[in-house]
Every structure is written in C-alpha cells, then in structure tokens.
Amino acid sequence: MFNYTLRRLLFAIPTLLVISFIIFALLDLAPNDPTGELPLTIPPEVREQIRASLGLDQPFFIRYLLWMQQFFINEPLNLLEKMTGWQIGDGSRMRILSWATRSPVVDLIVERLPQTLWVVGLSYLLAVIISIPIGVISAYKQYSIFDQIGTFVSMVGFSVPTFFTGVVLIVIFSSWLQWFPSVYDTNHQVTDFASLMFQIKQMALPVIVLTLYNTSQIARFVRASMLDNLNQDYVRTARAKGVKENIILLVHVLRNSLIPVVTVIALGVPTIFSGAIITEQIFRVNGLGQLLITAIQGADIPLVQTLTFIFAVLIVLFNLIADVLYGILDPRIRYD
Amino acid sequence: ERATDGDLKILFWQAVSTLNPYLSGGTKEIYSSSLTIEPLARYDQTGTLTPWLVTEIPTVDNGGVAKDMTSITWKLKPGVKWSDGTPFTAEDVIFTWQYCTAPDGGCAQKAQYEGVKSVEALDPTTVKVTFTEPKYYPYSAFVGAQSPIIQKAQFKDCVGAKAPGCTSANFGPIGTGPFVVKEFKPNDVVTYVANPNYRDAAKPAFASVTLKGGGDAPSAARAVLETGEFDYAWNMQVEPEVLATMIAKGKGKIETAFGTQVERINLNWFNPDPALGDKRSTKEAGPHPALKDPAVRKALSMAIDREVIDEVGYGEAGKPTCNIVPAPDIYISTTNDWCLKQDIDGANKLLDEAGWKKGSDGIRAKDGVKLSFLYQTSTNSVRQGTQALVKDWWQQIGVASELRNVAASVFFGGDPASPDTFQKFYADVEMYTNNFDGTDPEKYLAEWLCDKIPSPANGWQGQNIPRYCNPDYDKIVAELAKTGDLAKRAELAKKANDMLTAEGAHIPLIHRGQPSAISNTLAGVNMNAWDSELWNAADWSRKK
Amino acid sequence: MASGTIGSGAAEPVLSVKGLTTSFRSGDGWKSVVRDMSFDVAPRETVAIVGESGSGKSVTSLSIMRLLQKNVSRIEGSVKLAGRELLTLSEEEMRHVRGKDISMIFQEPMTSLNPIFPIGKQIAEALTCHQDISFKDAKAEVLRLLEKVRIPNAKGRFDEYPHQFSGGMRQRVMIAMALASKPRLLIADEPTTALDVTIQGQILDLIKQLQEEEGMAVLFITHDMGVVAEVADRTIVMFRGDVVETGTTDDIFNRGHHPYTRALLSAVPKLGSMKGEKAPLRFPIVDVATGSMSEAKPVLTTISATTPIVEVKNLTTRFTIRSGLLGRPSGAVHAVEDVSFSLSPGETLSLVGESGCGKSTTGRSITRLIEPTSGYVNVDGFDTLTLGKAELRTMRRSIQMIFQDPFASLNPRMTVGSAVMEPFIEHGLGSKSDARDKAADLLKKVGLSGDMMKRYPHEFSGGQRQRVAIARSLMLDPKVIVADEAVSALDVSIKAQVCNLLMDLQESLNLAYLFISHDMAVVERVSHRVAVMYLGEIVEIGPREALFENPQHPYTRKLMAAVPVPDPARRHLRRNLSTDEIKSPIRPVGYVAPKRSYIEISPGHLVQVTEGEAALAA
C-alpha cells in the first residue's frame, strides 16, 4: 500500500504537468479576451496596448513557461520568505498577477478561502453527515414512508437547480419573513456571540441550498449501495451473533457499501475548492467559485490557470486518497 | 455634517476588480474609484461641464482655451488636499498624464489623452495642456470620470511596465474625493471611510461606504427595493414588471439617467455566407445579397414596434429612438421619426414593390436569394426577449430569422480567432448597445468611416461594424472635425446621424438609460449619465 | 465422563420445537419447505438432524434463529427456548437471544463471514456484543479460541481476512465465533465438512467438552454418519421437508425402519471396505422407497502411464504476508511447496491432508487461477504457466474446477440455469437450446430438477448449490476436473449418486480427476492413487491400496486413525485432546525451504524423508 501510494504520488507529478499544459492550451484557445469586458468606447489601439501590457503578445510557449516559473518557483519561494522571514534572492520575483485586478493571484485565493470553506465546505460536511444516515435508513427501511419521503425530497432537491431554490429561499426568508440576509457580508468578523449568530444567519440560506443538493446525491448512492449489501449472508451471521441492529447497519453493511460512497465524496471534496458558482452568485458569497467565474468571463488567464491547476492537484490528490481508502476498506482490493 | 449618517451600502452586481481606472477601463471601476479620485472638471446631470478641482471651465471667451484651439489652461482650486493631507498641485496633474501615456503601461484611458503634446505647470496651480493640432473639442484630458487625477507621490514608482505590480496603490489610490479606501477585496467588496481632509468640511454625510459586488441585477434590485439591505444598486437591467413588483414594497425607487447609449441592430452590408470561409463579411465577399437592397433594410426597421420592445425589456429605462446619437439635446434629430411607428403593411408593400415575393413557406425571396437572416447578439435575457419579438415581426413581413446568442465575453472579446465576435460579424444582423463618452459625438460618428471597416488587414479592429461606406458621410465627418462652433457642430452631427439611419447602416431601437435602484432613505442622489453615477456622493445623506 | 443424563424429558428441554412449518414465497403463493417439525433438545444433549440434501435442515435451524429473510419467508408453529416462545419475541429481545443463548455455525463459511473485517475482530464481536469486556481481554479470549480450533499461528492470523483463509480454516473461524459466547444451545450446520478427520475429531471433542462444562445443548446437522454416531444422543431424520423418524442414535442406527433411514445407513461408505479391490468401485445405490440396494460396479478405465494429462513439477505457491501500516512483506504463507505429481487420463488422484495444507491452492495453481511462484505445470499439452490469454482460455476447456465454496463461486445475480449453461455457450459448443438441454440433463443427473434452473443461488440448499457447481464443471466435457471438496455437502445417498456419475463419466470419457477431499472413505472408494499433503508439501503419494494398507508417513497414519466410524457404540470413546503443537506454513522473509527427498517403498509409492523431521515424526 505504501509503495503504491508512493508510486502514485510520483506519477502524479507528470500527470499534473500534462494537465497544467492542457489547461493552459485550452485557455489560450478559448475565444475570450481580457479586454472583452471593457466598454466599447475604448478604441482598438488602446486595447492592443492593454493586451501587450499583459504579456499577451508573447508566444504561447513563453507564456506557459513563465507561468510555470512563477507557479512552481516564485510563489513557493515567496511563501517561504513570508513564513520564515528570510530574504531569498533580491525579492523582485514576478508573482502570478491576475489580469483583471493586477494583484497576486495567490493573495486573491487566500482572501476567498474563508467564505468558501465556511459556506461550501460546511455545507458539504453537513451533506456528508446527513446523507449517510438518510441513505442507511432509507435502504434499511426500503419503501417505508421515510424512504419515500427521502427519495422524493432528494430527487426534487437534486433536480431543481440551485438558481431556483436560491431565489425561492431569498423570497421567502429574506424578503418575506426577513429572517436571513440575502447578501453575504464577507467582511464580517466573528468576535463574539452576536457576531457568530450573524455569521450563522448569513450562512444559513446558501448552506441550506447547497446541502440539499449534495445530500441528495450522496444519499442516493449510500442507499443503493446499502441495498446491495443488506441481504448478504454475512449480515445474517452478524445477526446470529446478536449484534445490535444499528451496529450491523453502520459497521458491517455500511462499511461494505462504502466504496461508491467514498468515491462520490472524494469526487466532491475538490469541488468545495472550486466553489459553488451559482449559489455563490445568488447570495453574493464571493468565494472561489465567484472568483473563478469572473476570471473565466474576464479571460483572466493567470487566475483561471492557477485556480484550475490547484483544483487539479486536489482532484488528483483526493482520487488518490479514495484509491488508498478502497484498499483499506476492502482488503481484497490489492494494488501491487 | 461630516460622517454622521453611518454606513452607505452600495451594490454593484458586477464586482469591482481594481480601484485604478487607468488599469481597467470598466464602468464599475470608474464609478467605484470616483469616490476617491476626481477629475479637474466633470459633467453634471444635464451634461454641462462643471469645474470640480478647478476654479472655472476654460473657454476661448475666458481665455482658458487658445484661439487656435491648440492649448487649454486649467486653474486649480487653491487649498485642495489629498486625503493624506499633502497639497494637491499641478505636478500631480502632469504626472497623471505621464502615467497614462507611458509606454508598456497598458493604460485603458489613453484615448482621453489623444492629441495631447505636452502638459506643463505654469505655476503650482496652473496647468497648460498643449495639443499637437487644433482640437475643436478640447475637454477630454482630465475631464470626466474617465480621467481623474492620481497622486504623484503614491504612483511615482508605478509608471509604465511597473504599473500592474503596485497592488497597494492600485487598490487604494489616494485621492481628493469625499471618501478614502479602507479595505479592498478585489471582485468582492470595497469599504471606504469619509475623507478627513475633504475640501468641504461638512461633507460627506456618510461615515463609511460599503460597495459590495457580485450576483445579478434582479437580486441586486431585490436587495434595495424589497429587503432594504442596501441603499443603492447600479445598473438595474431587469424586466420592468419585475421591478414594478419590487417597487411596490415601498422601500425604494428606480431612477434612470439617459446618456448616449443606443441599442441597435447592425445590418451587415457584406456577405457573411459561411461558404465564403475566411472571406465572409469582408469586402472580398461582396455586398450582402439581400441587405444590399435599401428596401429590405428599411422594411426591417419599419416592421419593428419599438414601443413594445421598450415596454417588455426596458420600461422606465429606455425610450424608443431612431437616432444613433440620442443626446444631448442639441444633437437630437427628428428626421427619421417615421420609424417610431410600426408599419407592417408598409413594410410588406415596400418589399412587394421591390420584387421580394413570398414563397410557399411564407418567406420572401428574389432571384434565389431568401430573406432569411442569422440574427446574433450577446447572451442577456432582455436581448433574447427583443430577439424573440423582432423575429416575430419580421416573420410577419416574410423575413425568417435564425436566432443566436453568444456569451458576452466572447462576443465583445474581439479575439481574432473566434468566429463569434461582434467585429467579425459572421451573421446577417446583430444587436448590441454602444455609446460615446462625454457629450461630444465627433469621435463616435467617425466610427462609420469607410476606412474603419473591420477586416483581416486591421485585425478586425475597425469600429465600422455594419461595414457602411459612403464618401459623402466621410466628408461630413471630416468637416465636423474642423468645426469649432457648437451650433454648426450640432447641425453636422445631426446630418451624419440621419444619414446612417436613413441609409440603413443599422436599425436604432432603444435609447437606453442607466437605471439605478435607490433606497427611500437616501437623499441627495442626482442621477448622472454623463459622468460617474456616484459623482456627487459627497452630497448624499440619510433621510431623517 | 458425565454424559450420563441422556434422552428427552430428563430435564426441562433447552429447545422445544413444536409444529414448525416454514414456507417460502414462490410466485404468488407460499411453498413450504419444512413441515410440522417437532423435537426437543435437553441440556447437555446433542441432537443430530440428518437427511437428504435440500430436505430443510438448514431452513429449520434458520427458522429457530428467525434469521430467514422476512419478506419472503413465513414461520409457523412454536419454538421455545427454555420455555420462552421465540417466534413472538420482538426483534430486540430476539437479538439478545441470538449469540448469547443460541449461537449458530453456518454451512457456508465463505459467504457467512464479512469479507472486509479481520477474522479476529469478527470473533471478538461475538464476545463484546453481549458482555462488557475490554478489547484486550476479548482478543486474548479469541486467540485462545483460535488455538482451540487449531488455527496455526493464531496470533499472526488474528488480523487476516476471510479470503486469506482456507475453506476449513474459515469453518473453524465460524466455530470459534459460535463457541465464543458459551451459548446454551449451539446449532451447528455442517460444521466439519471442510475439515480433515484429525481436526474434525479435535473439534468434536472441543464441543463435547463445552457440553460437559457448560451444559450446552447441541443441534447438529451433518451428512457424516460417522460423526452422527460419534456425537449424537438422539437423531432426527428428515426427508423432503418432513421428519420421517426420530429416536436415540442407537435406535436409528440399529433399528431404523423408515426406508430412507435404512437407505441412508446402508449407503454409508466405510473405510477399509475396499481392501483387495483393484479399481475404484461405484457406490451401491439404495432405492429410497424400497431400501433395496443395487450392486456396486468397479470403474474400468485404462490408465496409460506414459502420457499424463496433467504434469506438475516443483510447483510452489506462496502468499506474501504484509503487515504494518506500510504494508511491508513480513513473511509468506508457503501454501504449496515443491509439489510434483502427474495425472493420467482416466485416473483419479486424490489429494488429502490437513485443512489449510494447500490443497485448494494446488488446484488453483494448476488451473492458473492463482499465479504460482514457481514450478512447471503441463495440462493437456499446454505449458500452463506461460500461456497467453487466448491459449489459457482454450486450455481451460480441458481442465475444469469445482470450487470448495459453491455459494461464493456462483454469481448471486444469475439464475443457476444460466450459470450452468454459460460455459457451454461461451465456448460455442452449441446453440442455446442445446445448452439448455444439456444443462437440464446434467442437473437431473446430479439430482436436481430441471425447473430449478430459474432459481437464484441463494434459494438453494448447500448441497444443491454444490451439485450445481458440479453440473457446471461438466458442461464443457473437460478432460480433467479438479474437484475441490465436491461432494462434501451431500448426503450419503446423493453423494453416492454423484460419485457414481463422476465415475461413469470417467469410464466413458476417460476423465481424470484431481479429487480433493477430507472424506477418507470416499477417497478410498473413488481413487486410483492418493497423495497426502502436509504443510504445503506432498509427504506421501502412491496407489490407493498401497497407501491405505501400508501408510508410511506419520501424518498419513494419524489421518487414517482419526476417521470416525459410523457406530454409535463407540460414542463414548474419547480421543485425547491433542496437545501437540499446531504447525504453521508461515515462514519469515528469506526462508529457504529445505530440500526434500523421497524414497520409493513399493512401485509408485513414495514417502518423503527429511533428516530432521523424519526423526521427529518417528
């Protein structure tokens, strides 16, 4: 297992390099332009100069190499300097600058992380926590009222897009009942109980929307997988031992059913970091999702490239984690 | 009294990406930075130039503008201080010019300084701008929200290629305006506090401003009009009936300022047939087989009911128009107002007379050329609504259309590799809005010159999107550039404007305003389409 | 020896079953598979249920435990545990009964063990869920139990998973699990089928000991009449869902009057009955209705010694054991070590030996279902270990395998009909209807009706599944069959029928069998030659009569001596619980197996000698 992990980690490096190249090529090919959002009153010559000042007049490979240098050398060195206080070189390394804001991409990402983790991360966590029991119970009591309601809610929850649920919630809870704000305040600092309450209030709506969506998805997989295992003979053995029903469910059956669940969850975790574009937009959470979408729309290639690449790293990492977990969950799966 | 009215909450659904308008020419950046940095003079809500950091507007009469129109001299208001307490001087004005015109800087407002030969300080409070050739409309540099003055001390190490690296300066320009940037989260939120050194000790009334970004227009409207969480929201492009229900809550209102924006349908004078490959929509492709017929162009315009488009998509925020220069008042022409009235029968008759016969499918054709058009625009729900309406009307006159919408970032992106940009115009007709800065249409009207036709030769960069070419028109525009007299200028401009509509370079649809949602608790807002909407934020206050 | 109080009514019965009827839903109606069953089990008493395969023994035991799937089954009647009605208990109360008061050993250990938990944990769970016990104590107790059921190197195997165990070892894990909580009633469903006779004896003794010490009652389901004779106080005979006869074991064995009972007993093969026979002998077939017996015919095949169909040379298969977080190899199970033998067409070579000594692994290595570590295997002219995919496929037409664990080897989502037909269709041997005809025919031959083809594996009894597996292996008309415990779950009469079928086929098609079995009596009956395996090595190999009449290796002798004899009179005989050390095939990394040499005692009869071990064994 250790060897396998190590091998996979080593293999991840060329994989990621290839991915980064393909992303870069893709972004370059895409018919977006950083001056596209400027007013039409700005004349073409000026646009041309703006493009040149962004380095867009350089050949593709040079730009790619430059990004590589900035991402793999300059940014880590910069981080090191910041953490240790050392001065490495003359400190005039070019960082990856976003084209739209002209500020270091890494800083932008760091700035967006808190709200993304609060809202998207929390909702994912909640979804995992809620969906597993729901899935387990619906499978155990297949076609009971609970299961039927669960199925109904989760399928509706999954099939009604967040742009709709979000608006409905805002109309009900912000306009009508006035319980929760409809705009997320990213400057809000949690310092005391009152501010914590406010934070909870402003997170409530987006978290509900996202949790509903994620829960639906995971719960369906838990349920299906549990159903496959519930009637196996080893469950009978466990019952014969007098094991408590909930332990049978949660330990014996659930663990045997976890492989698809682990896969789905591992696929979902990186998407926390890509944010929830529509939900963030509706509630103005302005997390990583909104950062990415504005960057894509504004053809902010350094920002998109960096975000996407970090995302790719997470995908590779979490899929690796899932693969390792398979081996731990099911000893019959061997990678040697 | 200063800083007594608490926090002013503004919502820009397109988030602000930087506070240096020279590095990003977006409207949102210009507006948001206008709270801190100011030009020498700006336009008020009527489009009249008013002195801002100067004592008066220089004219030929008061001697501020040279007789030969080659220079203009500004007298700075004495005693103006930057928000850090240092005095505002002519050096800063000169530096601003240097900053924007430095090579490799990628300054987005370079056009404002076009034709400026030099800027010099006659004394610490007098600035003289010299032009390379006579400039009959000299109020461009340092005028309007597009060219505010930045502080030399702050930006002196940020000239040229170094400009983008000065993040802290770009994110918090020191200015002379009523507010000072406290914190800026790019593409998210800006917080300002009242400028302690603001020249009017009683202003601003608000202690701080929070300018939040992100989301979409309807929800922004909701936040002001329905939930009352915000005081002001910009650019409320929302279906009128949706706005109406929100306004009914009684928390706020919509105010619209009309500038020069016109939503129009451009007609392609060249042939965009995909079979022509790279030649399509260029001169080599030849004239458009159907649209070359003036009758067709006119009929297309006659079939449209602009009132309905306005009612469905714009409401208070738009007026039907037949002009491409819809404002200021002196330029408004009424020659083509026949187009304001829909005339389906007239259009049908016109086409019948021109020999376009309806086929079995109800589509007109002549000599094997069908009146079937690819109609493209950017993705936007109001535009899609308009498309649907227009398609319906055109159908009634036997014209078929295939609708297409393209993501705005691609459509306006100008990427020469993309077939979907509005410049390439690989379609028969396309719809979007354009306008001109300030109040003078000279530069704008010059866009329809023959040599401004986009083509591979100029990298598709020309602005004559309809590919209209008429030597008479070129002559009128050339004359306009040489005319100093305002009345004369207006006459020439109207003539040019009428020509464009009459000949069918495009079909003007709606004179669009800038609607903003304003909370009922907010006082002092004076909607301005000629400058930043936040131009007089110093006067805003909370209703007691 | 305190097993004096025997017989029902002596004390209040631990278990009292009255009119138990169990039905399964079939189509739109219910179909009863156990009808009106009544019996009692007193403390310290052992009651054996014997009967035809598929007669409802397992269903009876599952009904008592209320472990049948609820929606498809229905239980009627009354089941009382120490006077308490079980059928009306709530689920939660029933849970307290299960495992604590009654525990059960399931027939098919592979599927009955949770594949993803270490076996140690699974046994410990039986302890921890009914009593407050620290994990450490539980583990100590589990290790003790594992040693008791004679799992070698118990400590090292505590954390291993079911798939790493041999069939017999899994069965012993099940036994340990059932005994862990010292229940009042033990239901043992064929607990020893996969065990060799020595270990079987030890396990039986262990159960007896617990019975004496704790007063445990035992309900014992088995096909092995020798075991019944040895352990049971009373015996219940079942036939097609009905109890046909009950009585003391002595009565049943000596004075049974139902024809099926008589058929059962008269068909029991006895070790040593083959003295003097040259060729394998078919089983006499007893007519269930009349009890009359047909004559046993010998199998007449010509075995040419020159061209063996299977040739195995120096075959070695090892499983690396990884331990710790990093998964570094810490040793290896030397499951098969330097094994050589050959098999001629028309010959049956039996492989016997201790449970866990590597018999199944040998079989799988030959068919290359496991990659052997080294060696040479030739099957029907194919150099098996070097074959590519396509050739392997052709090779597999010649050699078929019957798996030890029939349930696990059947796809749960496929009807047995398609499972049986599949190989035939796959190899393009005929049309679908040909396949169906042939499958139906084979199923009939192994004693299943053709309409069972529509059923799914879980709807069968253990023995029925085993027969399905046999039928499947015969579909391709292979030249060699590796039969891994192929008849162990069958009752005597069906076993006779199936063995005869195999021998008929051998005679007519010149089939060769590698016959892996623990049942020495059957082995004696069917084989031409016998090989004895011990700790992965062949310790003795030779013609049947030579080996059975003149066993040389100490382990062979021990094996012969331990075979139970179906005579209730010997019931009180007690082996001494073996105290000798349990040997483990696990070797540390870098272990070099000592070179073995063999001496030929008589023609073809080889016995392994090693300096050290030969001395020790003597």
Place this chain on the structure above:
Amino acid sequence: MTDATTAAAPQPPARSLTREIWGQFRKHTGGLIGLCVFIFIVLAVFVGPYIHTIDPNKIDIRAKNQGPSVLHPLGTDNLGHDMLAQILAGGRISLAVGITAMLLSLVLGTLVGVISGYIKKLDGPLMRLTDLFLALPLLPLLLVIIMLFRDTLRAAFGPETGIFILIVFVIGITSWMHTARIVRGDVLAVKSQEFILAAKSSGMREWRIVLRHILPNVMSSIMVSATLGIASAIITESALSFLGLGFPSDFPTWGRLLFDGANFLQINPSRVIWPGLAISLTVLSVNYLGDAVRDALDPRMLKR
C-alpha cells in the same frame, strides 16, 4: 401474509428471464407509477402539441404575464408566449437532451470505469485521463468546443440537429467522469469475488465476464448515476443556453424556462412551478424506474 400455505406447489411453467424480470418489475408499485408518469410525460410532450396547437414561439404581447385561462391553461410569460406550449416544446428538447446526454455519459463512464477497474494495465492511464477531464475548466472547454465544431455541425446537420448533437456531446463528454470512478470502485470490489474466478476458470472471455458477471453487480450504482445524470443533463443544458452556448433562445427548454421564470417568481409563480415540476417529475419517475429495475435485477429483493 394471509394466503394459505400451498404445500410444495408445483413450480410454475418455465418463463423466460426477461418475462421474469418484467414480472418482478410489474409488482413494483413505485416502478409502475414511475413508468406511467414517464410515459405520460413523453406522450404529453410528443403528442401534446397536436392537441394544444398554439405555436410556442407565438408572441401575443397583449396577453403577457397572464394567469391560467382556457386559452392559455398554464398562463403566459412576459412576452406573451403560451406557457403550456412552451413547456411541451421545451420538454421535447429537454427530454431528448437529458436522456441522450445521460446515456452517452453513462456509456462512456461505465466503459472507462469497467475497463480501468478490470484491466490493471489500463487502470493508471484511464484514471489519469479521468483526473484530467475532472480538472478541465468547463466553461473554456465549452467555448473551445463550440468555437471548433459549431459551424461544422451546423453545416452538416442544419442549425437544430447540429446544436443538439453538439450539446449532447458536450454534456456527455464533460460528465462521464463521476460514473467512471464510481463504476471502477465497484468493479475493483466485485472482481475480487470468487464467482469471477469461477467464471474465469470456465474459460470465459474477459469481456463476457465483464458483461455477464461484473456489470450486473455494479448496476445499482450505475442506476443511481443514470437518474442523477438525467437531472444534471437537463440543468446543464439550460446552463449552456444561458451562457449562450446552447440552443438559440427561441428553443424553449425546461431548464431555460425555469431560469427565465425565476425572476418572475412573485408575479407569475406558474412560470417556475410548471417547468420545475416537469423536471422533478421526470427525474422522479426515472428514479423509480431505476429503483424497480434495480430491485428486479436483485434476486434477493424479490416480491414486495
């Protein structure tokens, strides 16, 4: 459980496997209801326009934002389109796109998942490919695909079919990865079971093993992926349209109607209720269908 025990009833006459499964399916109430609803939706969407003959693109600006009436049973939108006609027309596209795109992504995902789970040698490369596709930023990818292929497809198949193929392809190609990884995980677990070994030992070809033994055992995850896939395909389609990458605006689709209607929630709730209901009902019915198929395929889940 009231019926009497029929002692050892003779087995019913042999039935074919499909009949058997259909028999199972028929007993599944949820599945039957799902099937009925689904057939109803399909019928409504394909036959409906012949009954309710208003052209979905017919604009009647005087009748905008109306509530339900005899002429417009579901009311009208802000341009005066008839909502019922729009929903029927939109359903045709949404269903077609949803189902084909889901099938494409399912087939692709299952193929990749099974191959990489089953064939060790291909596991690494295929999974890295999956990682790559997961990592690709969707929007730029779509822009590029549309830039490269739209005009070619439009030329070859005409504007409607061309964009349909493009959208189905785009959704399929960008959504198979989840299925692939889920299926692979399940295959890894299933292939280590002994019945696979048994199948191998009978000389089955690998792809037959996959088809006959592995796939049925990973079916339940695939079924879930399928139901979720339809929902996301329908919604992705609308996302594409309002990004300007999908169907032209005069092609209503459910997702698009829902999106456009969201702002009119307070004025005309029926603009969101109906398309939302249509999507939900479709997904729910497909879900119950999937459940029924799953149950029918699981021999242990017999007879409810």
